[in-house]
Amino acid sequence: MILKINNLVKKFKNEEVIKSLSYDFKSGNIYGIVGRNGSGKSVLLKVIAGLYKQDSGDVLFDGINYNDGNNFPKNIGIAIEEPAFINDLTGYENLKLLASIQNKIGKDGILDSLTIVNLVNDKDKLYKKYSLGMKQKLSLAQAFMEKPNVLLLDEPFNGIERVSVEKIKAYLKKLKKQNKLIIITTHIKDDLVDLCDILLEIDEGVLKEYDNKK
């Protein structure tokens, strides 16, 4: 699968946050996008996910432009910016509600996904009682659970303890072998060097590959 981005422009009022950005993301790779605060990492992922509509340019999933029609991209998992769940439901109930939209997975699928992020033991706690790290884990479990072909993860390891981070990284490497496409953003490059195949830098609204990957 190829996710092709062509001359993408996204503006807010008159401020161009993404300026004619082009890049081809190929499945079977983990991409890391590094950029300082406000460089447009989250906005880029939101445009790819169809949550923001671009002002011009294309986002093509194997040639299909979902954003142009009235569709949201299919088979995509996202964990973008702060987790968003319903306070009065437990972690598990939150995932169950979301899973029932597409009806692709049942209880086992949800529990598997909670296991990957080390959250099974807290699955029956109310979301409002979750700690910051637990919320972030739930957000990742939500992105993983339907085994999507494309994963967009925005600073995924924020607030998560080391052991769990290592476990999630191992899982992402496994997904890569299954030919999934994974795009991760961070503002700390060192977090990603051991995980990513290709490191990119976003600056002034455009993407560049790092010349020498360590």
Add this chain to the structure above:
Amino acid sequence: MIIKNSIKAFFKTNYSKYIIILLFFNALISLGTFKETDDLFTSLTLSYSNSFFISYFMFIIFINNIYLYNTFFKNKNYIIRTNNKESYSEYFTIINIIISFIYSLILLLFTIIFIIIRIKGNISFSNLMHYNFYNWGYFIYFFIKNFILIFMLVNISKYLLLLFNGYISIIYILSLIITLIFSNIVIEINSVSSINLLPTSYLSLHNYGTFLVEISYIIGEFAILYVICLILNKIFIKFRKNYI
């Protein structure tokens, strides 16, 4: 599945329980609208045509709309799983209708309880009301008509929220309430020239001469509001840029 699960999830929230308390106070308003000597269905019709009673309920449905939007429909995890904008908008409307209808039944239950206590059990089915209708029959019609009208009026505010922002939709709902309170005078509607252009006037009790005339006016009003909602839905699908 998602509709059932969303509604179940909704009723697990604390918020949904606070709304039930607000509905209890809504039902209390009915006590000021009828006399102790009225029978049950006459009292119900009088309550459901009282502008304060209606505006209070309309406001609750409006708040509910905003809450649903903030917890479910502005939620990126939810949005990303709906296939397209049409089904996103459709889920929103259907879930909202069902929840609003459940609330309207709860309000009906509270109101009936208050009325029965006040009129000391004088439930008469056989009294004639408008157009020689039995009072129970007229009330059932009135209840359904008002629910549909209130829902459609509030549904327009949903689109204002989706297309613009919360302030515009609050201004819209407040202006509806103001026109409702000032237009609630019983009028005789006997010619086309006496048609009231304010959509909220169709919530109140008027004398249209015959039931056939009344129902024609009401269906006409439904059709107008329905077309407005359809147009707004198209505009939303075409022009909404950012979902979160």
